[in-house]
Amino acid sequence: MKIALIAHDKKKVDMINFTVAYTSILEKHTLFATGTTGLKIQEATGLDVERFQSGPLGGDQQIGAKIANNEMDLVIFFRDPLTAQPHEPDITALMRLCDVYQIPLVTNLGGAEVMIRALDKGLFEWRNV
Numbered sequence: 001m002k003i004a005l006i007a008h009d010k011k012k013v014d015m016i017n018f019t020v021a022y023t024s025i026l027e028k029h030t031l032f033a034t035g036t037t038g039l040k041i042q043e044a045t046g047l048d049v050e051r052f053q054s055g056p057l058g059g060d061q062q063i064g065a066k067i068a069n070n071e072m073d074l075v076i077f078f079r080d081p082l083t084a085q086p087h088e089p090d091i092t093a094l095m096r097l098c099d100v101y102q103i104p105l106v107t108n109l110g111g112a113e114v115m116i117r118a119l120d121k122g123l124f125e126w127r128n129v
């Protein structure tokens with residue numbers, strides 16, 4: 001599956017801990033990330049991650065384009081709900097495209113814990129239908 005990993009600055013530690021804990025599952029998939037998130041994941045886990053621009057510089061929109069082209073199966077996006085983001089419209093647009101194209105989206109660690117287990121159990125096979 002093609003998975004996008006994104007984390008706002010105050011959620012990057014969560015993302016690193018998550019990807020370290022689940023490296024053995026994530027390494028079986030094709031990973032994408034916004035710029036800084038991807039770099040930190042690569043440094044912490046050694047996972048192969050295709051990196052886009054940093055979020056404020058268009059990274060969310062690049063991932064949105066992948067969704068619009070049916071080239072993304074899951075978005076794990078650890079959002080910071082307590083800090084205003086300069087690129088809020090891009091974030092909203094990315095989440096909107098997930099809804100337009102029925103792409104599973106989780107926006108916090110609790111959702112990601114469930115989703116990664118579902119992924120490992122093969123519950124994403126419907127995406128191949």
Ligand SMILES: O=C(CO)COP(=O)(O)O
Pocket residue numbers: 006007008009033034035036037038053054055056059060091
């Ligand atoms: O801002 C982001 C998502 O909206 C994340 O961007 P970075 O991974 O480059 O920090």
